[in-house]
Amino acid sequence: MLSHENRPATVQPASKPAADRLTPNGAPNDAASSHHLFIVTGPAGCGKSTVGKFIAKNMNLPFIEGDEYHPRANVEKMSRDIPLTDADRWDWLTRLREESLQRLSASQGVVVTCSALKRKYRDVIRVAPYYFHDVLVHFIYLHAPESVLLARVQARHGHYMGAGMVHSQFDALEEPGDEETDVIAVDVSGSVDEVETTTLASVQRAVLRDL
Ligand SMILES: Nc1ncnc2c1ncn2[C@@H]1O[C@H](COP(=O)(O)OP(=O)(O)O)[C@@H](O)[C@H]1O
Numbered sequence: 001m002l003s004h005e006n007r008p009a010t011v012q013p014a015s016k017p018a019a020d021r022l023t024p025n026g027a028p029n030d031a032a033s034s035h036h037l038f039i040v041t042g043p044a045g046c047g048k049s050t051v052g053k054f055i056a057k058n059m060n061l062p063f064i065e066g067d068e069y070h071p072r073a074n075v076e077k078m079s080r081d082i083p084l085t086d087a088d089r090w091d092w093l094t095r096l097r098e099e100s101l102q103r104l105s106a107s108q109g110v111v112v113t114c115s116a117l118k119r120k121y122r123d124v125i126r127v128a129p130y131y132f133h134d135v136l137v138h139f140i141y142l143h144a145p146e147s148v149l150l151a152r153v154q155a156r157h158g159h160y161m162g163a164g165m166v167h168s169q170f171d172a173l174e175e176p177g178d179e180e181t182d183v184i185a186v187d188v189s190g191s192v193d194e195v196e197t198t199t200l201a202s203v204q205r206a207v208l209r210d211l
């Protein structure tokens with residue numbers, strides 16, 4: 001179970017109790033003790049790593065780079081410009097969910113990068129509160145036109161995911177719909193500074209709404 005002691009990291013802004021919240025399983029939830037799982041999503045090149053690290057640093061939270069959790073076979077495939085299949089992704093997604101919950105045992109929140117391109121992949125993460133009832137999941141969906149992300153990936157060096165993969169990412173992408181009410185969508189067409197500032201403000205508003 002999640003420990004309620006020895007939590008070095010706290011989510012800012014500071015929490016206040018709100019006894020009327022219900023967790024998805026219907027049990028009363030003390031929001032003051034909620035643990036926040038922030039998943040930074042979107043296709044290759046949208047800025048998940050850049051923005052995710054910024055959010056984690058500013059909110060004093062641990063950061064999980066999802067790309068580091070792919071099995072070797074997945075990395076080899078992607079390095080050869082072969083898109084992953086659903087079957088390639090399931091174990092990666094559950095591993096990221098488990099690792100996130102593990103980090104939340106020692107922190108009030110965690111920031112994770114994971115493209116989570118399809119609704120069913122986001123749903124794998126969404127079941128986190130089934131395991132630990134005080135977890136609140138927030139998706140931060142970074143979006144911009146394909147041409148913008150293609151240019152950014154072309155200019156990026158030293159990553160196994162090359163520009164040849166960007167189109168397939170858009171093919172696979174199922175943009176979050178209005179019914180996915182745990183999604184914060186951010187237009188990332190602007191500069192890094194603009195995107196980081198906008199995203200941080202949106203995340204802080206979402207945390208306040210949950211308190
Ligand atoms: N808003 C932005 N404007 C310009 N370049 C950006 C922006 N956000 C990220 N980048 C750059 O684009 C590339 C892809 O960003 P990255 O964070 O690696 O994306 P992802 O993790 O989603 O693949 C990196 O070289 C990064 O420095």
Ligand SMILES: O=C(O)[C@H](O)[C@@H](O)[C@H](O)[C@H](O)COP(=O)(O)O
Pocket residue numbers: 042043044045048066067083084089115116117159161169
């Ligand atoms: O930095 C990047 O270019 C992306 O993060 C990239 O590595 C990717 O989106 C996934 O890690 C692969 O998995 P998917 O095929 O599920 O997006």
